[in-house]
Amino acid sequence: MYPKDLKYHNEHEWIRVDGKQATLGISHFAQDALGDIVFLDLPKVGAAVTANQQVGEVESTKTTSSIYSPVSGKIVRINTDLKDHPEVVNSDPYGKGWIAVIELSDPKQVDGLMTAGQYEAFLSSQKK
């Protein structure tokens, strides 16, 4: 449910760091809470993003929710397949359901994010 190689954000996003770039997505918990996802409003390639600020929106049949960036940097790629197939965020949130790739401006920010274990502990603390 929560792959160990990812870092997690308290707004339920994950990132996978690869050198100076990080791939962004939403967690299993987030996709499950949202229900059937029908649309993702993605950032534009080239847009600057700031840690903890909104980068896009995700709309499900139940609600609309902001997508936050766990890190600062610049959007270098977005997952254009989501335009026609937003449902892959439900079915494969850590794979085909990736949202964007961010070029990190401050790689140290990654250290402040949660590990899979910490995120799971965070989720169970939220339930109580």
Add this chain to the structure above:
Amino acid sequence: MIAPKHIAILGAGPGGYVAAIRAAQLGARVTVVENQALGGVCLNWGCIPSKALLAVVELGDKVKKAADYGLTIEGSVGYDPVRMVARKNKVVEGLVKGIATLFKTWNIEHIEGTGELLDAKSFRVAKRDGTEATVQADAIVIATGSSWPNLPLFPVDGKQIITSKEALDLGSVPKSLLIVGGGVEGCEFASLYSGLGTKVTLVEMMVSVLPLEDEEIASFMARELKKRGVELCTGTTVEKVERQPGLVRATLKDGAVVEVQQILVSIGRGFNSKGIGLEKAGIQVGKRGEILVNDRMETNVRGVYAIGDVVGKAMLAHVASAQGKVAVQNILGHASKVSYNLIPAGIFTLPEIGRVGLTEQQACEKVQAVGRNPDTDVKIGRFRYAALGKAQGSGDVTGMFKIIADAKTQNILGVHIIGSHAADLVHEAAMAMHLGATPAQVAEMIHAHPTLSEGLMEAAEDIEGMAIHLARKKS
């Protein structure tokens, strides 16, 4: 016998023609001067034609989902702009004839021509047949409306740079279109043209489309436009326009260049207050060229009234009609005023928007202005179409209801609906506000099931966290 009062009305748009009929109903002799078709911009080049065309895209949107519904369609589905326009024209002609018939039954005289005031009691008419006439009246109502955009940056040629007038008479569907202005008209045309398959780019100076609407509704609309493939460029303006054969190139403030087949100018309507002899009658106009009136719709000159777009209040057809009724009622001794604080309005985008009263932002400012805390005193109730059985059944699941109320006074401050039939649905809310009903009273009234109207009831209940069809909220 005392001769009936003679009222002369300059302009037969939704302000002028309604004023004419009401005046006749109240016993006046009425003359209307209009140089174009009865019904004005609203009926001929605005509200009605745009709805007639949008209806086709709405139908097309559904037909594209036919297979999901279990409806089999053989062959391809496509739009025929020539027939769309022909149908639109037929709708408009029918309604224009309807006004002419009403005029006949009320013995309203219609002079086809352009009027110019000579003084406070008369005007000269240059008739369409080339002759001239002078009209003398006991009172005059000016209802000349507003003019098409004519900005130096966007020289309208009707071909590459167009206004909504040409956009409603599409002979063919442009491959690409840049819409300047993301207000009501801009968003409506973005819905229409993106539906027809045009690649639409929308430029809006403010940070979001529909800048006068509730922010939540505006951002909902922005998402819906993006789903239709509309490219939104907000917080920027067009700085330069270059026309070339078969192409217009627009340079935006941020340096971006957009190349399109056509540009639609949806900003900058002016007031039709020039060339109608206002100075001869001594009638005052404001800085923007709007005719100044009091709340009885009378100008500074006794016996001369003005209504509709030309007075520059809310530039809406139904406001013009309301002002028209008020003007002639006052002329004929039935004192009345226009109340501007409760005007429902529809935005005929896909999906549609209905709104009445304050936005959430305005409600918070209003509460704050009297020293109260908006966080505690402005309460919001929401409900989504997707949770309504009727919406699921018909497949119109995109949309939401939003009620804004004052927690202290229990007044409903505003209601905003986006989704199918929103502009119709908002009238229950407007009536509730008109009669001073509280959200609790709206919730208490039994709403028929299954209907979209249940959404307003649920939203009213949600103000207290009591909507039945909403998951329990975390406390």
